[in-house]
Amino acid sequence: MTFDGNWKVDRSENYDTFMETMGVNIMKRKLAAHDNLKVIIHQEGDKFSVKESSTFRSIEINFTLGVQFDYALADGTELSGAWALEGDKLVGTFTRKDNGKTLKTNRVIIGDELVQTYVYEGVEAKRIFKKA
Numbered sequence: 001m002t003f004d005g006n007w008k009v010d011r012s013e014n015y016d017t018f019m020e021t022m023g024v025n026i027m028k029r030k031l032a033a034h035d036n037l038k039v040i041i042h043q044e045g046d047k048f049s050v051k052e053s054s055t056f057r058s059i060e061i062n063f064t065l066g067v068q069f070d071y072a073l074a075d076g077t078e079l080s081g082a083w084a085l086e087g088d089k090l091v092g093t094f095t096r097k098d099n100g101k102t103l104k105t106n107r108v109i110i111g112d113e114l115v116q117t118y119v120y121e122g123v124e125a126k127r128i129f130k131k132a
């Protein structure tokens, strides 16, 4: 399927400002800038498995399109939300459990890269992955 593969982060855009807006302190931001994030994505119909590994942790997330699930960021911030497929774009809408604010994200394949965009409080960041 479109997003299937082993993806390794190659570069980020505006990620430090995004994390600061999310309330992540400078020490964690410095570490997160070099987190060597990898995601292994596998899709079967409307079900996805995402194996996430970084310098912080290794976890597996399973979700179904349109079905709400819980997810915790590496710093422990808890989110709840769902992914939907809009054409060739995965669109995620999540709510922070601690303050009720919305975090939007999407994944799209551009050329041979997977581009994930995050938006929180009007601040947008991108993380761009290459096939590992």
Ligand SMILES: CCCCCCCCCCCCCC(=O)O
Pocket: 018, 019, 022, 024, 050, 052, 061, 071, 073, 092, 094, 103, 105, 118
């Ligand atoms: C402070 C750093 C924030 C990074 C933003 C991460 C947003 C994650 C959205 C939800 C991801 C669900 C699991 C997945 O599909 O990988």
